[in-house]
Amino acid sequence: MFGRKKHQAEEPTDFWKQRSWVSSAVFLGAALVIGSVSFITGGAGGEADATPSEAVKGPLSTDGSKDSGRGKGERPRGCRTQDGEDVTRPTSAPKDLKWKNLDGVTVPTSASAGPTRYSGPVWWCYAHTPMGAVMAAHSILTHMSTADWRTVAEQQLVAGEGRDAFVSQRSRLGQSQMTGDDAGVPSGFFVGSFTKDKTQVHLLIKGAGGGLGAATVSMRWSGGDWKVKPGTDGSLFATSDSGVNSNGFIKWGAA
Template identity: 45%
Template sequence: MWLRRGARAEESEPYWRQRSWQWSAGFLGIAVVVGGLLALTSPGTEDAGADPARRPAGSGPLAGSAALKDGERPGGCATDDRAGDRLPEAAPKDLKWREIGIGRVPVSASAGPTRFQDEVWWCFAHTPMGAALAATVIPTQMSEPGWRTVTEQQLVPGDGREMFTFMRSQSPDRARRTDATPASTYVGVSVLAYTREAATVSLLIKGDQGFVATSVEVRWSGGDWKVQAGGDGSLYTEVSAVQDTNSYLLWGR
């Protein structure tokens, strides 16, 4: 995460010493808070020719989707949108957990993502629940080697995406531990604002020190929900402690 507050006081320091960048390098995909989805250890030893990060970004399933007309969805995408604009009162009955790296994220056969192609998990319901799942799943993929493809196809085009790409590319990919145990996990969401075109979603996370929350902005673009990066490249707002979780919809386990 690139924090949107307090940045001016740090501008004179090298980026790797700035507190916001230190959070960013370890927090991609809420990695610092969610128990090491990005476990940065020793330099990577994978064959660069097989590195998903170097795969052409335009080769994913949403390439060219920005040209779709209003109401159209990418080929093969179908979701249950009968909930309309009603805010969810419970987690989807078909909710399951899938692994991304060493972490887990909630997915739903009805609300999304319903389609999976390599690192691009896509096709979210055009509902508040679909927006909530997109806000959870898409940023988490940024801790993975295929982040460039996800960025190109699942972040809203613009200056924010360009800044995110630049900042993320400054963080070297490293070999990830396979024995890491997440110390924190997603436990719920709250849809703070919703229209058919945009939503603000607060993610509730539980760690060793209690509950914290951060928010993600998503936009309906090219027939699916995509994350809106801030002008400084941030995908999340600043993390804050949460004492009362009653305003959150809990995923359950």
Template identity: 45%
Template sequence: MGIFKRGEQRSEESGPYWKQRSWQASAVFLALVVVLGVIATLTSGSGSGDRAKAPVSKGPLSGTVTKKDGRPGGCRTDDSAGDAIPTSVPKDITWHTLGIGRVPVSASAGPTKFQGSVWWCFAHTPMGSVLAATVIPTQMSGSDWRTVTDQQVVAGQGRRLFEFQRTAVPDTDSSGSTPVTSSYAGFQVASYTGGAATIRLLIKNDQGYAKTSVSVRWSGGDWKVQPDGSGGLYSQLATEQSAVGYTLWGV
């Protein structure tokens, strides 16, 4: 995956993703099955069938009229940090269960609006992009993934490929799910402009650390996940030697 530098790629585990120790240990990232290896499912003859025709629920961003500031109606965030890259986490961070994992939520940086599985309204700042990159993809393993995709993934060929691949994978909701053995430990803002950002996510599990990256784009007055050309929402999951260089959540 091009998102990592050449030196970082050396730490990636080889072999099918479902046999990689770091992937198996990261229950929070069950949604990665959607984007890192669904080709195995698709080529095994398990088609999407009628699941591809399932209706998309109307979400809070459907047909939303933006105001003069370009934000959807009712969306308010603290954007006073501007483009400054965060070196610490917001003091108002709280942790909420989402699917089978826990995600950080900030009353100032977002998400500040919640409707079903669509958690939205992120600050137009680097911290807002970090929270969007953490929260939105975590929703993709549950049964409401279509609505989240429609509302919070940038439209285009990448999204269409993601939707096609995702229909071949069973939904994994919180009921009866594997106990969480990993958690979000920290982040790096790899790149940022007012219109796009790439965020590295640090995951802590029983074996140590793993990392992945998520790209987001400012679209329709909020941050949305930008899939890659193959429909992936994450870059290849890789082992990480330490937390040096990351801003830690402190949990």
């Protein structure tokens, strides 16, 4: 997928065609998806599969429908986590950490930090803590490379201009044109600024070739759970792919 070097010499304007984005695409399932668009829409000549059907409503719907089953500010029905007032940034991985395979990408899960509920493709019910935000960031981004990305985007990306831009761009990429061969595995994390409603999560990913990349994800507490807040251009995270090392990261997974 990433062997067609000639397209990397172009200077496209869309975020998912930027060279920094493409070169970091080996680090995460979601980045792999968006980075792939540069080769499909940048002159490859192929048409992407048709846009998937509209997402169904689910446990994190916030439009006031019966599916939400809650008032404003309440947790989704059936979601219980023991959060307390814990706003302490984690200094280690959860003791109950378990790794789960998601379409070829290894994703961290935890009974204490989440996800604790699985509704079809939607992994949800994260602890209202910094560690809960870390777990949500990994799962939500990785789901963007699956066939059910549209449903997860509807439920677990913050609604607005950024989500609309992401859905429009992601729809250009057919599922049959994706591969997880180059996807990396989680190697570390740390939490930046944190409040009860928003935080920045920094992820360290080891690529298939052994190199390290870093991604910064903006998370928001919305509709009673953690969600990814896309940029206005549809980007799901900011990347760094040069001079990255593991200093300052809490090691886990492929570290």
